[in-house]
Amino acid sequence: MLADCCFCVTDFKDSLNTVYSAIEEADFLAIDGEFSGISDGPNVSALTNGLDTPEERYMKLKKHSMDFLLFQFGLCTFTYDQAESNYVIKTFNFYIFPKPFNRTSPDTKFICQSSSIDFLASQGFDFNKVFRHGIPYLNQEEEVQLREQYEERRSQSNGSGNPSYISPNSNKGPGSIPEEHREYIGRVDNVGLISYRFPKGLHVETLETEKKERYIQISKVDDEERKRRERQKQEREQGELNDAVGFSRVIHAISKSGKLVVGHNMLLDVMHTIHQFYCVLPEVQTRTIYMNTMVYFLFHLYLNRIFILTFPFKSPKVVTAEGFPSYDTAQEQLHEAGYDAYITGLCFISMANYLGTFLTPPRAHIPSQSKLIQPFVNNSLMCYYILYNTISYSTVVLVVQCVTIYCTTPYPTAQ
Amino acid sequence: MLADCCFCVTDFKDSLNTVYSAIEEADFLAIDGEFSGISDGPNVSALTNGLDTPEERYMKLKKHSMDFLLFQFGLCTFTYDQAESNYVIKTFNFYIFPKPFNRTSPDTKFICQSSSIDFLASQGFDFNKVFRHGIPYLNQEEEVQLREQYEERRSQSNGSGNPSYISPNSNKGPGSIPEEHREYIGRVDNVGLISYRFPKGLHVETLETEKKERYIQISKVDDEERKRRERQKQEREQGELNDAVGFSRVIHAISKSGKLVVGHNMLLDVMHTIHQFYCVLPEVQTRTIYMNTMVYFLFHLYLNRIFILTFPFKSPKVVTAEGFPSYDTAQEQLHEAGYDAYITGLCFISMANYLGTFLTPPRAHIPSQSKLIQPFVNNSLMCYYILYNTISYSTVVLVVQCVTIYCTTPYPTAQ
Structure with missing residues (x-):
């Protein structure tokens, strides 16, 4: 009723x-x-x-x-x-x-x-x-745009795509690392390097707190768990997309x-x-x-x-x-x-x-x-x-x- | 409180x-x-x-x-x-x-x-x-306009002003009455004629019903009553004006x-x-x-x-x-x-x-x-x-x- x-x-x-x-x-x-x-x-x-x-x-x-x-x-x-x-x-x-x-x-x-x-x-x-x-x-154009945003983000995450560290519309290549910072940079595990080092064993995800502050969550997972989380994430994103439409x-x-x-x-x-x-x-x-x-x-x-x-x-x-x-x-x-x-x-x-x-x-x-x-x-x-x-x-x-x-x-x- | x-x-x-x-x-x-x-x-x-x-x-x-x-x-x-x-x-x-x-x-x-x-x-x-x-x-200009509307209406009512029966921006004078309608028109007591015949003894007012339908109310009143009603009307109009401002x-x-x-x-x-x-x-x-x-x-x-x-x-x-x-x-x-x-x-x-x-x-x-x-x-x-x-x-x-x-x-x- x-x-x-x-x-x-x-x-x-x-x-x-x-x-x-x-x-x-x-x-x-x-x-x-x-x-x-x-x-x-x-x-x-x-x-x-x-x-x-x-x-x-x-x-x-x-x-x-x-x-x-x-x-x-x-x-x-x-x-x-x-x-x-x-x-x-x-x-x-x-x-x-x-x-x-x-x-x-x-x-x-x-x-x-x-x-x-x-x-x-x-x-x-x-x-x-x-x-x-x-x-x-959303109208049709906005829906297509949002769908593309999701797909782009998905293809970039977990190293499966070809992540771009260059700003769009920029003609410059990646910046060169100054001599005095090379050693430090070499030691740093940034996100890209982590997923490169652990191509199958890590799940990387950008999440939001209730206050809309964004953070990155990195979890050590085995192959099966990683796929399960991947599916979950896709389903959640599809749900968000449907909510927006x-x-x-x-x-x-x-x-x-x-x-x-x-x-x-x-x-x-x-x-x-x-x-x-x-x-x-x-x-x-x-x-x-x-x-x-x-x-x-x-x-x-x-x-x-x-x-x-x-x-x-x-x-x-x-x-x-x-x-x-x-x-x-x-x-x-x-x-x-x-x-x-x-x-x-x-x-x-x-x-x-x-x-x-x-x-x-x-x-x-x-x-x-x-x-x-x-x-x-x-x-x-x-x-x-x-x-x-x-x-x-x-x-x-x-x-x-x-x-x-x-x-x-x-x-x-x-x- | x-x-x-x-x-x-x-x-x-x-x-x-x-x-x-x-x-x-x-x-x-x-x-x-x-x-x-x-x-x-x-x-x-x-x-x-x-x-x-x-x-x-x-x-x-x-x-x-x-x-x-x-x-x-x-x-x-x-x-x-x-x-x-x-x-x-x-x-x-x-x-x-x-x-x-x-x-x-x-x-x-x-x-x-x-x-x-x-x-x-x-x-x-x-x-x-x-x-x-x-x-x-209301902004200042709208307030002035509304005040003028009220004053114009007041000066036209009760024959105290110079009511105009000619549309504004019209070059024509009042229409001439066709021969066959003259006798009828001569017999008709329209509002203008009423207030002309009873310059002191009538109170004419345009009122609105709850459904916003407008009608004219004509009351036989003596001189004192007419002035009292006139004052009442002015006070009511001033109140309406203040409400609008x-x-x-x-x-x-x-x-x-x-x-x-x-x-x-x-x-x-x-x-x-x-x-x-x-x-x-x-x-x-x-x-x-x-x-x-x-x-x-x-x-x-x-x-x-x-x-x-x-x-x-x-x-x-x-x-x-x-x-x-x-x-x-x-x-x-x-x-x-x-x-x-x-x-x-x-x-x-x-x-x-x-x-x-x-x-x-x-x-x-x-x-x-x-x-x-x-x-x-x-x-x-x-x-x-x-x-x-x-x-x-x-x-x-x-x-x-x-x-x-x-x-x-x-x-x-x-x-």
């Missing part, structure tokens, strides 16, 4: 297999992100002008939104139960923070927008969970699954997800991003259960998976990412099933893999506008729209 | 008189700030290179540090008690956040640096207090007091304080900023009680003012701004008293207004370096220095 659906760095590793199997068994996934801000330039309505082309919006968001942080990621998995004729859901809320992994890792800077922070604060958002216990992440592993799993992913106002979520966990966004929204990374389409959808009830869509039958905490639509928890993802998934099911009412004979359940859904994938740009008047008769245009993404070709992960 | 020395927006207004009188009675003040980051470009050691001139450091900090947020401000006031021969201290910790005041107020963006946030998180810093309950503030009022009080203000590594604190609560920093650090706003000097000082104990300085006698929570130097709370300010004040007293040991006969107490202190004001640039080796023998240079500022000419406040 999960205590709640919120995951921090402390319980992330233990939850990963649960997340992986939830993604694996799901028919479709719903995601949602919460950000430290929306726009560092134009106001939000100018940034998401309903009359912009997808290319225009992409360019605006890339220019003005990518320096904010996606710091809460909601994932809700939907699995159809044929026997019970309902969907079984599992919801996850991940708090995310780019905690520097070590002294050479990137020190990320991100912008906060006070109106966005104030809005999330008014919804009871827990900033301490983000900044104290957020799950770290952190939340990006969930994104890799979503991408690899090839499952349908739905969201609301989702272009921003998709762009942040690629930018933060994958790579720098291409300058122009080309076919590359459509075909090679993720394919998205715009879909009309309004994130509100009232909308579902008043429109021809029927509220779908869902149950929470056993052992998972459940959301209640009667007690709205809008703007918790997991809840928003859950509601978005409900909307998607309602609309998919609505398409089934046009069939002869009508069908109550339309699976997410149905051909009826296909025309909306990467093909349709539909915006739904609601015009409503406030009591002071100022007219407000509320653009409600939904972007659904569909991963066709999973993007490559670093190995 | 104050529960603790931390102030949020909820208890700020009630604490203001306590803060004002603490500043008023003090012999000198110590301040310290905590920031959302230090550098958006070069690493911190390059930014605060001990070999830079004050001008170079100023330019670097202005370029790379001002987009971060000063979100905790510590103030410690020191008052000498002649009878008891000790200092009486009062410590305040203010959480600060630029919560947008209304729909036209600026939507501040600020940068966070993940290493700084991570460091504060590891010290138990409470980010929820900042983002949920931080005290707002918020924490800047503490900075105004410090500046007006003309008291000696001490800090450590203080150029950054002074620059953030001016930038955030006063005005945009001048392009180049000219005499203007020295003479007209604040005068600062650099002083060698290390923020650590161990330093005080091992150097010739004696630990000073201080007691916490009655009703104020006390800090204990045995339980270090470094990097809570109020504690850091307190420790800095202790260091200053020790060093000031140390100067007294050179007098004949020696004097145990040197007041902060003493002529012995004067040579260090705006005159001295002294850096103290400690070179120490870590256990792994990598050499680390720790630059320890302290900047003390002294307000000579208080900067003008908006009226």
Whole structure:
């Protein structure tokens, strides 16, 4: 039984297999992100002008939104139960923070927008969970760099590689030893000499104290013990690497699954997800991003259960998976990412099933893999506008729209 | 009795008189700030290179540090008690956040640096207090703008001014009424006509519901009641204005007091304080900023009680003012701004008293207004370096220095 659906760095590793199997068994996934801000330039309505082309919006968001942080990621998995004729859901809320992994890792800077922070604060958002216990992440390039660092260090240790005592980018050879120090140097057992003298019988390792002070531990070991320690060290390093890649592993799993992913106002979520966990966004929204990374389409959808009830869509039958905490639509928890993802998934099911009412004979359940859904994938740009008047008769245009993404070709992960 | 020395927006207004009188009675003040980051470009050691001139450091900090947020401000006031021969201290910790005041107020963006946030998180810093309950503030220009907004609205209401029904920047006059609507328009009692018909007997006011929906309330009142309501409204508006100016009022009080203000590594604190609560920093650090706003000097000082104990300085006698929570130097709370300010004040007293040991006969107490202190004001640039080796023998240079500022000419406040 999960205590709640919120995951921090402390319980992330233990939850990963649960997340992986939830993604694996799901028919479709719903995601949602919460950000430290929306726009560092134009106001939000100018940034998401309903009359912009997808290319225009992409360019605006890339220019003005990518320096904010996606710091809460909601994932809700939907699995159809044929026997019970309902969907079984599992919801996850991940708090995310780019905690520097070590002294050479990137020190990320991100912008906060006070109106966005104030809005999330008014919804009871827990900033301490983000900044104290957020799950770290690396993008693909950072992951490759860290992996290379580990491999270089491994090949240098225990004399198995070709250790370089020359600074990189230096044209000088090793320094010559002054005459008066030759005898002393000759007597000194430095680390290189030790491992040269005892090529099989020593285990040399750089360790860190709790205070992050580094020291070298040299142990006399026989061949078998040395190999055992070597394996242990490699496993520990692999564990550290996995911890550093952190939340990006969930994104890799979503991408690899090839499952349908739905969201609301989702272009921003998709762009942040690629930018933060994958790579720098291409300058122009080309076919590359459509075909090679993720394919998205715009879909009309309004994130509100009232909308579902008043429109021809029927509220779908869902149950929470056993052992998972459940959301209640009667007690709205809008703007918790997991809840928003859950509601978005409900909307998607309602609309998919609505398409089934046009069939002869009508069908109550339309699976997410149905051909009826296909025309909306990467093909349709539909915006739904609601015009409503406030009591002071100022007219407000509320653009409600939904972007659904569909991963066709999973993007490559670093190995 | 104050529960603790931390102030949020909820208890700020009630604490203001306590803060004002603490500043008023003090012999000198110590301040310290905590920031959302230090550098958006070069690493911190390059930014605060001990070999830079004050001008170079100023330019670097202005370029790379001002987009971060000063979100905790510590103030410690020191008052000498002649009878008891000790200092009486009062410590305040203010959480600060630029919560947008209304729909036209600026939507501040600020940068966070993940290493700084991570460091504060590891010290138990409470980010929820900042983002949920931080005290707002306005700089001088924003305060003037808001004051003008209020005055313009006041002069337009109740027909006392010259209300303009023409959009600003419009060259057109009022539109002409089409023939077929003349009769209807003639019958309509719009707000302008009402206050014209009842110039003394009506009170017109724009109010807001809890949902921020605005509506106009028109009440029939006699002349006396109308004036009473007018006064009430003005008082309420003045209160709102003061709430919006918020924490800047503490900075105004410090500046007006003309008291000696001490800090450590203080150029950054002074620059953030001016930038955030006063005005945009001048392009180049000219005499203007020295003479007209604040005068600062650099002083060698290390923020650590161990330093005080091992150097010739004696630990000073201080007691916490009655009703104020006390800090204990045995339980270090470094990097809570109020504690850091307190420790800095202790260091200053020790060093000031140390100067007294050179007098004949020696004097145990040197007041902060003493002529012995004067040579260090705006005159001295002294850096103290400690070179120490870590256990792994990598050499680390720790630059320890302290900047003390002294307000000579208080900067003008908006009226």
